[in-house]
Amino acid sequence: MLAEPAPYLRIAADLRRRISAGELRPGDRVPSTRALVRDWGVAMATAAKALSVLGEQGWVRAVPGSGTVVAERAPVKPPLGRDGLVRAAVALADAEGLAALSMRRLAAEVGVGPMALYRHVPDKDELLRLMADAALGEAELPEPGPVPWRPRLELAARAQWSAYRRHPWLAPILLNSLVRPPIVASGLRLVDWSLRALAGTGLRRRVKLQVIMTLNGWVGGLAVSNSFEVQTEQESGISGDQRLEADQSLLLGYLQSGRFPELAEVLTGLDDVDLDEAFEFGLRRQLDGIGVLLGEHQQG
Template identity: 45%
Template sequence: MTRSGTSTEHSGSGDLSRSLELLWGTGDRPGRGPRPGLTLGRIVAAAVAVADAEGLGALSMRRVAADLGVGTMSLYRYVPGKAELLDLMLDAVVALPADGLPEPGPDTGWRPALEALAHATWRLHQEHPWLLRVDQGRPLLGPNALDRLEYAVRALAGTGLADREKIQLLVALDGFVTGTARTVLNSARAEQRTGVSDADFRRAQEPALGQAVRSGRYPALAGLDEDVFGGAPGDGGGSPAFTLGLAALLDGFAAVVADRAATAPAHPPEGTHHQPPPHGTHRAAT
């Protein structure tokens, strides 16, 4: 991998430090040769536009170059390869919504903040359905991804949770959102790609499934109402499964938070600023 000609479909290939350099963009022009005719930003934006409009399948280096009116290989002056381009696309797109999320102060609790974040993430995946199809090696933390993380951690600041628990909780929440989003997006994409609607699809399966169910091997399924799988999958505020699951998950989190607050009441859920522990146990996050 990474060695011979064709290889990559994944993000995050070899040169990690190079990726980070691009992500955090020092952007120091050495000023010797001719002035570059392109910018990283333009390339990433063009790539995102292609993916948004026609899906990841249509995203090729040739295509991006053509859209920018340059030769294919010119892109490689700015980006080491497609993998790194995907990393950049990811961070470009995960910026928090401009209209803002409710600021999780000590007055408002963690829950509305996390709920808003979950909905924002859900919307993010609806708007960029290719996000979950990127063969992401490891989430390269760029500025925008850090913004998101910062917001999420800030939301949990007032709780008595240990730092490690906070991260685990956030990973679980993100996993839930992306997992359910994946399900809904797969259906939506299949529908638009094959022209077969969800209902048509179930109708087509009916002969085979009907026979299977009637075989007696699936008694519980046989007892279900007819159209249990129907019901407005991806609209507005998220699918019903998303709504139901999110509420349940946050309820569960609330129990954990209440428990930690009870056993270690040094951290009242309502407090102005705090966290002046002895000293020295804090430092930069990695």
């Protein structure tokens, strides 16, 4: 079950709905931060953040002496159709996470009634599959591409990682099952392109597939970790660095207790590990391991 969106996102969504429905017209004042605090029972900072998000998206603008008003021109809506809906859904998930994505919310974003969406997608599961297909399809896989296995698999891994970094919600959808992932054309294309790296190696078909599954699973697993952190930040408004800082005294107490001497030694003076740095290190080790497998097969 998806977590409930953060309070500032719910406030922003409600104001977008009112603007889309014509309850608030261009030039009308939107509720002030004080009014939002009163009506929603939130902190002043939360109310201000909701209005800031609407301003960044082009729904409202600040007018000196008049407060915040509905923008003269609402954001341009994508043309209604399956491709337009998918693009709008991807943009919404990128900005606010999957927790903010619902058929009703998407309908408000494109300016139609919720039932109109079902003429283009049968349900939310199909929408998520189409979103994943579109997002992973952005991966650049040149044709014919590198012939040697290592640069080809490295390029495939980097293409996936770039897609996951652009769309943090993508990895949990595609990695819902490593053995039976959702069928998306872009995913099949990626696997087929990667398998060509192992053509002529003499590996059995099952082993070839296991090599690609292992590499893709490792990239996706690292991306899922990033996805959870981004999702938590979107829902709570608290960054990973802020959470780490809040837990610093707890961690320090454990390290100073003497219970974890090896960990304490490794972490002493160590800066926070960067996720992209971890990707670079792990990718080299993954490719090295595949190289060992191929060497053993050739010797056998």
